[in-house]
Amino acid sequence: MGQILERLHERGYPDNAVVVFTSDHGDCLGDHGLNHKWNGYDQVTRVPLIVRSPGRVLAGKMVDGLVQQQDIASYLFRVAGIEQPPGLEIADLSPALTGGELAGRDAVYCENAKEKRMCAAHLSVMRTEEWKLVHYLDVEGGQLFDLKNDPLELDDLWGDPGAAPMKRDLLDHFYRWRMHSVIATSDWASAVR
Numbered sequence: 001m002g003q004i005l006e007r008l009h010e011r012g013y014p015d016n017a018v019v020v021f022t023s024d025h026g027d028c029l030g031d032h033g034l035n036h037k038w039n040g041y042d043q044v045t046r047v048p049l050i051v052r053s054p055g056r057v058l059a060g061k062m063v064d065g066l067v068q069q070q071d072i073a074s075y076l077f078r079v080a081g082i083e084q085p086p087g088l089e090i091a092d093l094s095p096a097l098t099g100g101e102l103a104g105r106d107a108v109y110c111e112n113a114k115e116k117r118m119c120a121a122h123l124s125v126m127r128t129e130e131w132k133l134v135h136y137l138d139v140e141g142g143q144l145f146d147l148k149n150d151p152l153e154l155d156d157l158w159g160d161p162g163a164a165p166m167k168r169d170l171l172d173h174f175y176r177w178r179m180h181s182v183i184a185t186s187d188w189a190s191a192v193r
Contacts, residue, residue: 005052018057018079020072021050051097053079063096065104066129089184109177126174133170144170 001021008017049072051057056079074092077084084090096102111124124135132153134143144157144167157163 018051018053018076020076021052022047022069022072051075057097058099061096061099063102065096065102066106066108066127067091067093067102067104068108068110071105087184089181107173107177109174109181124174124178126170126177128170131166131170133167133174135171135174 005019008019047069049067049069051072052059068091070088071091071093073088074084074090075094075097078094091105093102094100107126107128109124109126123137126133126135127147130146130148132143132145132147136142142158143153144160144163145153145155146157146163146166147153158167
């Protein structure tokens with residue numbers, strides 16, 4: 001990163017550049033007995049999001065809230081002077097980047113499909129501040145974690161009768177999001193179709 005920033009500085013870009021450092025996924029490096037990315041554990045789904053733009057972004061501020069990677073797009077559209085296209089499911093990170101507060105999302109979602117090493121054809125994850133639900137398409141069962149009491153995701157509550165009401169609520173929330181998402185994003189690429 002230092003070399004990239006140095007190169008930008010040499011070419012006179014720092015005053016007009018927005019540098020975003022992130023990753024598309026993490027990996028389990030022995031965590032949970034796994035050595036890959038095809039799961040819903042936080043080691044895979046929580047990735048860095050670092051934004052640098054002197055004079056625009058408040059330096060040194062750390063934000064702790066639920067966001068999705070695509071949420072950075074709202075800020076980038078604004079800085080670039082581009083109108084945000086309709087149909088994108090993005091939340092505005094601008095307040096957090098410029099010194100304000102970030103409410104964060106109530107829940108974040110991620111998915112992975114058709115990977116040969118996965119136990120299912122499709123894996124979906126829904127995470128709130130306190131709970132995580134992992135859903136596998138056409139596979140009996142899933143995973144449910146109480147992140148408040150089990151932040152390392154060691155105690156899967158999917159089959160626990162005491163957690164059944166929470167599992168049902170999260171599944172209902174997840175299914176509603178999935179249906180709304182299909183409708184909300186249906187026209188996102190209509191201009192290029």
